[in-house]
Amino acid sequence: MNPSPRKVAFLGCGNMGSAILSGLLDALDEIKSGDARTWNFTACTKTERSAATLVEKLGQHATRVQVLHGQNEEALADVDVVILGVKPYLAKEILSKPGIGQALAGKLVISLMAGVSVDEVHDLLLPLATEAPNAATYVVKAIPTIAARYRQSMTLIERSSSPLPQHHEELATSIFNFVGSVKVLEPNLMDVGSVLVTACLATLTVPLDGLLDGSVIEGLPRRDAMELMSQGIAGLGALLKHGGHPAVLRESISSPRGVTIQTLLSVERENTRVTFTDALLHGTEYLQKMRSKAEARQPSEKDKA
Structure with missing residues (x-):
């Protein structure tokens, strides 16, 4: 098995990304071995203002993170793991930029985008495969909560329908174990699971x-x-x-x-109990509708040919 990767890039680092990053840095600070210091982090935001906000949020940890803005390709260079925390409607625009396919080749991509399946992320990456035809990009979907900031997240990881290298599976789990607990769910249960953990916090x-x-x-x-x-x-x-x-x-x-x-x-x-039952059902239904709309926008196999 490959050694545990130590270089992690956050592509899009809003509230969720900064919460995970802060929790990771706090957890690594508590590990006494020098091995914890070999972890390297890069975070790339869309604007200079959001980069400055992230630096402020990270506080004392800011010196341990390279914070960039509008430099996605540079952020992805020489990293092992990419945590994709962009808004779903921005994913296509960001991932379609020249050079991104080459930068993602062979890496583990952890998607934090609720309502976007692993297959949909692969569809976004498919046109980029020509940039690196001999190196696959591996995608895992994870739904953490902002309680990751205090290492109390309940993170859901979608069980992959296609085989992943064992070290990638272990790495995805270990990253989120640093910031709380992890539960692996089948793809058909991710929507209701996502709404449930969100409901617990909102x-x-x-x-x-x-x-x-x-x-x-x-x-x-x-x-x-x-x-x-x-x-x-x-x-x-x-x-x-x-x-x-x-x-x-x-x-x-x-x-x-x-x-x-x-x-x-x-x-x-x-009837408060029924109100909360309905809230969960309506949230799950909304996620499912989002996916159906996204799938309807995807080109058919005939169109791809």
Whole structure:
């Protein structure tokens, strides 16, 4: 097996890319061996302004990262792994630039683009194959969360339908293990999985805001309420992670005539459970529609011929 690659390029480094990069750098800082210092990172943004913003976000780690803007081909030179974090609608424009095909040849490309399948990324790269016909580009799809910044991401990796070199599979997993946990899913489950991990960080903030507002109304300062709630969420996460079922947890802390059952009753009266079920179903449906539209825009096999 090839030695673990140490050179990683981020192509498009917005909120998600910078979160992953920051988490990786923090994790590597905790590794005492000098081997951790052999990792090299390059990040390329679209504009000079976004490059300056990234440097500011990286803080003390900025000296360990080469930050470029508008220099994609240069960013991809002499790296082993490319983390593709561009907006899906920009992917074709960026990947079709002259020289990109040669720069990606033989490398592992980790796509962070939700709603864009591995096959679609391969279709984008197919016209570039003439630049390096003897070196395949390997693509893996990963859906992390911005909690990667604090190494608490739940990253989904799509199981590849075509064989990947073992060291590429291990590398993709190890990168995201640095910033949290990893779950490998079949391609047909990636949409619902993507919406679920996103809902855990976005949709659930709506009821949490409501709890904070209620706490303030009752006289508890918002900062204190946030502290209490944050630890409560961490505790809930630990219980769920160790096998606790939500219904069992609710039952175990709902005493007869107690306060907890009163709060639960208020939530159930508003059909809140169905609202969140619908939210996940609608999000998954939207991703599927995005893919269907993208596939409709792809040329047929006859057109390609």
